[in-house]
Amino acid sequence: MPNRLAGSSSPYLRQHADNPVDWQPWGDAAFARARAEDRPIFLSIGYATCHWCHVMAHESFEDPAVAALMNDAFVNIKVDREERPDVDQVYMTVCQLLTGSGGWPLTILMTPDRRPFFAATYIPRDSRHGRAGMLELVPRVQELWRTDRATLLDSAHQVVSHLEAVAGRPRAGALPAGLAERAFHQLAASFDAAHAGFGDRPKFPSPHNLMFLLQHWSRTGATEALDMATATLRAMRRGGIWDHVGYGFHRYSTDRQWLVPHFEKMLYDQAMHALVYTEAFQATGEEEFARTAREIAAYVMRDMEAADGGFHSAEDADSEGEEGVFYLWTEGEIRSLLDAPLAELAIAAWGVTRDGNYHDESTGRRTGANILHLRESARDAAAHLGLDPAGFDERLESARAALFAVRGRRERPLRDDKVLADWNGLMAAALARVGRVLGERPALDAARRAAERVHRTLRSPGGALLHHAGAEAVPGFLDDHAFLTWAWLELYDATLEPECLARALDLQQETLDRFWDTTGGGFFFTAHDSEPLLVRDKEFHDGAIPSGNSVAMTNLVRLARLTGRADLAARAEAVAAAAARDLQAAPAAHCHLLAAVQMAAGPSLEIVIAGDAADPATQRLLAAARSRYLPAAVLLLIPEGEPGRTVRALAPFTERHESIGGRPAAYLCRDFACRLPTTDPEELRRLIDEAAPPRPTATG
Structure with a gap:
């Protein structure tokens, strides 16, 4: 019998509707039940395309023995982090404070009044390698709740006190000179000269860092900044992190070489990649960058656009019960699908071997499956095969089209069909820029459809912007407002229609009215009238995507320049001042914000x-x-x-x-x-x- 998640609008929650765990959605009813029954809460946060969320679900949440223990010990709450990023943000901070790391699935044990006393990510069903499994952990916590609750409550008190201290720490101050130069040198120190990108493994693309490097080069003439950015963009485009058959970028690379990705595809990644590849084309005129941006747009419009405009959130890494199987090819498959000369070209160009380059996750053995990738540039590959570049591209495109047609008959990964205001704003901004710079009218039209859908349908009865509409409408967060403002600014830049500029200004004012910190400056993540959580967060750090404050500051600077309004310029300066200590402590962790600081500093x-x-x-x-x-x-x-x-x-x-x-x-x-x-x-x-x-x- 389905549990209380069956009627949810979230695909992630619906994935758990038939679990034997008595899941409840986040809300007053769940907390009231926990208080009435005097039981702690098991909070599980994840998202529909999260591989390890699936693993924990199959191992534990679908297991009757584990479910019986959980139902007896806890009130169990499931949260889709993409629907409730505010809840996720607070409890992820708790996990990082308690364990030194974070990730999904996120597991929090807490009191009925939402105070956490335990945090973890993935927990196996059975104990192994010194890690307590669910069958051991749940009874232990239940016993502590009954016999030594004071210890758990004291732990919860300490966690909340620490969380409040972190949220309330002084962060404002005067901005020291040279922060952008420091960020540039920090990135240069971690640059992988052999394979491009930054650090060792896993490698995350972080397109906003590359945009910062492009803009730093434009501002200072430092060719090293441009070289690092363009080398990384080429390596990613040629690596396995890029889908060479259907286009679009996978989430991140598990290795240094950009070969083996984590296969999920996120809408926000496509947006950020489209932005940086378009910007790199503007900076260099390199056609490979323009082609990549066009192909990202083609993928998103083909596979992610909703029928009535706007874009779905993500595609899963898994299909047929395995990660990545949708995207893998054996040498035999390619030879059976293509004529012999074309198969030889495809096998050579895409680095296909009989043994394969993909390893089984559990055994580490090669499976014979291949992740397609380009070992070298198209020009070099053509030379090695004795072809001119145009002829090579034409023949490889024929091979790609044939594989794409066959792949279309495979079982597709799950698509998370949520339409979120923030990610749609980001995608609309990217497509508007692709449309303007590359003359791609379909991309520009899709950008307008997405922005119009959010503007038209993601509104509360009172007119406030929503993060997500559906059975559980979620009020808008800072990112929703900032990213949609960015979209209207890019649409204005592309169309020069006054209405787009007016909408950007209106939404910016709404952002100031609802999110501005009148005491410390900058923007809170949640609005003044949002559901109270343990703390009210204010985020400046640029993570997988730029922070809401980074984008909001950029919007303020652009709007101040477009309108001549000194009050908007002053608010932009106040955002930078509010983040001064964070910027000074870790410049390279705030690259998008630093780009806004540099833009504000002028000259305009x-x-x-x-x-x-x-x-x-x-x-x-x-x-x-x-x-x-x-x-x-x-x-x-x-x-x-x-x-x-x-x-x-x-x-x-x-x-x-x-x-x-x-x-x-x-x-x-x-x-x-x-x-x-x-x-x-x-x-x-x-x-x-x-x-x-x-x-x-x-x-x-």
Whole structure:
């Protein structure tokens, strides 16, 4: 008989609806039951595409013996971390404080009033290697609750006190000089010169760190920063972390070589990769980067877009009960599917061998299965095979298409179909940039559909932004507001439609009203009227994706430059000041925030073009303004008629920026001091080069 998760809108919770564990969703009813029955709470947090969450579920939560123990000892609560990132964030901090590490599945034992006294990640069914299993742990905790509860309560008190001390620690201060340079040197010290990327293994892509390096090169001319970024982007694109058959990036690499991935695909990873590959193309003109961004967009629109707009959250690593099997190929399969010459080319290009390069997780033995990857660049591979690069690409594409058709008949990994405001905002921002920079109109249209869906459907009856709608609507968090604002800014940059700028400003004001810390500066993760948790968190650290504060500060700087509003610039400076001690302690852990700090420090570059958007002369000026990689610049269009009056109302400093003699005109401004206008696109290019001299390109 299904438990209380059966009616959930979360695919992760529904995965556990038929467990013999008497799961309940997070909510007042579960906590009231724990108090009434005087039982501790077993809190399990995970997500639908989490491999080790599946392992623990199969071993323990589907096991009648374990379930009987859990049901007797605890009130059991399941949380989808993607639906409730606020709950996950608080209790993940607890796990890190208690164990020194974290991850999912996250297991918390706590009192009925939500105070934790034990934390772990994956727990096996049976005890092994000195780690207590569920069959041993649950009875032990139940006995302690009955006979030595004071010890558990004292532990809970200490945990909460420590958590409150961490959340309330002083963090604000004056920003010291040289933080960006320190972050650059920290990244350089951990750079893997042999395989690219940073550190040893596992390797996480962290695209925002690469974006920081690109922008650091643009600002300083340090070619080492550009070389590290571009080498890493090439290595990832050619490695097994990239899906060479269906496109898109897997979560991370388990090895140094970028060969063996953890196979799940997350929407936010696709967004961040699309952003950085597009930015790398802008910086270098390297076609491999543009192609990768286009193919990410193609994958997301093909496999992740919902029928009514917006994007689903993730695809699982597992299918047919095994991780990665959907993506693996044997040499025999490839030879049976392709004609002999094409099979030889595919096998050579993708590094396929008879023994395979994929190892069984339990035995460590090679299985004969292969993760497709490119051992070298397409140009070098073509030369080794005696082909010209164009011919090589054409033939490899034929092989890819054939494998893709066959793979479509395999059992697909689970797709988590939640539509989340924050990740959709991030994806819309990325697709809008792909559309603008690479001229990909379908990507731009998909970006607009996603932003419009969130704007239209993820709203409470009172009009507040929601994180997720469904059976359990979840109020919006900082990331939802910040990432959707980013989307509207990128859509404005791509379309120059005044409505997009107006929506970005409106949402930024809503963010300030609901999340701003009036005492310490910066933004809380939860709104002023959100459900109270143990602490109210304020996150500056850039993790798998940039923090809400990092993105919000970037938005504030861009909006201040676009509108000339000093109050927005002051709020941006206050975010940086609020994070000063965190930035000083670990600059490289805050790369996106540091990029915003650098942008705020200036010099700024504002390009204002006055003219009819449909006029070819206006389009030529716009093309000139967009011809360079200028990450710190903003572009504003003052169209004719009512749309122009709308823009002037949003950006009063443009009141006197007008066309000249009926001809579209461009105004180049640095820190809001404008040069004389020009109607000549080549003159505009010259002025831009003078204001922001081009940098030397990569040496690698």
